[in-house]
Amino acid sequence: MAILGSGGSLVYTTRPVGQTTKLFVKLAPGSFGTLAYVSWHIVLCCKDWHTRAVNPGLLEKIDISEAAGALVQVSNTGTDDLEVYTDYINL
Amino acid sequence: MFEFTSHLGSNTEFRERAAGLAGMVPVRAVRSFDEVLGHMQRFAAVRRREVRIARLEQANRAGAAEWRSHRDLLPEGITAFRSFVLDLSEMAKALQPLINPSLDRVICLVVERNHPLRTTLQEAGKALGFGTDEVDWMFEQLAAIDYQPVQIVCADGFADLLALLESASSGELGLLLAGFPRFTGDVPIDQRVEKLVIRLSKAKATPSIFMALVIVLTAHFVATLHSPRSINTTTGG
Numbered sequence: 584m585a586i587l588g589s590g591g592s593l594v595y596t597t598r599p600v601g602q603t604t605k606l607f608v609k610l611a612p613g614s615f616g617t618l619a620y621v622s623w624h625i626v627l628c629c630k631d632w633h634t635r636a637v638n639p640g641l642l643e644k645i646d647i648s649e650a651a652g653a654l655v656q657v658s659n660t661g662t663d664d665l666e667v668y669t670d671y672i673n674l
Numbered sequence: 675m676f677e678f679t680s681h682l683g684s685n686t687e688f689r690e691r692a693a694g695l696a697g698m699v700p701v702r703a704v705r706s707f708d709e710v711l712g713h714m715q716r717f718a719a720v721r722r723r724e725v726r727i728a729r730l731e732q733a734n735r736a737g738a739a740e741w742r743s744h745r746d747l748l749p750e751g752i753t754a755f756r757s758f759v760l761d762l763s764e765m766a767k768a769l770q771p772l773i774n775p776s777l778d779r780v781i782c783l784v785v786e787r788n789h790p791l792r793t794t795l796q797e798a799g800k801a802l803g804f805g806t807d808e809v810d811w812m813f814e815q816l817a818a819i820d821y822q823p824v825q826i827v828c829a830d831g832f833a834d835l836l837a838l839l840e841s842a843s844s845g846e847l848g849l850l851l852a853g854f855p856r857f858t859g860d861v862p863i864d865q866r867v868e869k870l871v872i873r874l875s876k877a878k879a880t881p882s883i884f885m886a887l888v889i890v891l892t893a894h895f896v897a898t899l900h901s902p903r904s905i906n907t908t909t910g911g
Binding site: 592593594596599600624626627628629630651652653654656658 | 807808811843847848850851854855856857867868871872875880881882
């Protein structure tokens with residue numbers, strides 16, 4: 584698990600095609616969630632960025648299986664610190 | 675496929691900008707890039723087949739049988755791509771003195787749609803098995819980083835370019851991933867790759883073998899121009 588400050592980014596790898604990879608995000612301790620957002624992007628040709636609000640008290644579960652073995656960049660695009668991890672190996 | 679080389683070699687702008695790099699051309703003999711691309715012909719055929727099957731499947735006109743027969747071809751395609759990446763790495767190492775931010779002055783000639791450098795790089799992309807839309811994407815990526823791939827890719831040194839090449843998938847997890855970075859398991863390399871991904875994303879760009887290809891191929895053309903064996907036409911561009 585990593586703490587991702589505002590504007591910070593991390594890169595995760597994903598499982599191959601046919602298997603699922605989940606990204607988990609929640610507010611870091613001491614954050615209030617007034618402007619908490621996580622964005623992610625599959626590091627392949629022509630992929631768009633996605634953004635989701637991170638709500639207080641909730642663990643956001645994001646399916647990033649579409650990456651199917653590619654890297655996924657995860658960025659904190661809000662102002663609150665976030666806790667971020669995946670259910671697959673991390674760097 | 676590099677019949678454009680003489681066209682490029684006679685281009686005035688290319689010659690002028692490449693002249694500033696003449697003193698940096700390594701003594702080692704310039705290797706034929708056609709030889710390097712030779713690996714790619716088989717890969718390109720297999721990749722095009724994969725794209726075609728995927729499209730037919732979306733239209734419900736292909737299924738498991740097509741994928742099964744396709745799987746038999748994959749190892750050859752993957753091996754070919756891996757050989758290509760290794761060759762490109764070797765070329766990059768041989769051309770290292772040329773791979774500095776001054777090379778970006780040459781690369782930015784591709785901003786002109788009909789410039790022979792752009793045309794040659796387009797042909798190289800297609801020879802690698804990438805479609806027109808993907809090659810167009812490559813140039814959009816270059817535009818996103820203001821046509822300064824060396825400055826951005828090699829921000830933490832030449833080792834960043836080698837890390838990008840080292841991390842390039844050969845398509846082991848699917849040929850559509852070939853050329854894009856994945857983690858290697860070597861922590862220092864993966865840390866460089868992570869920084870590279872994040873650095874490029876700030877310019878809304880994505881690292882890929884395309885970026886490395888543009889850098890290494892342009893350096894190769896500059897070296898070829900200044901090589902005693904090169905076609906030194908002076909007819910103007």
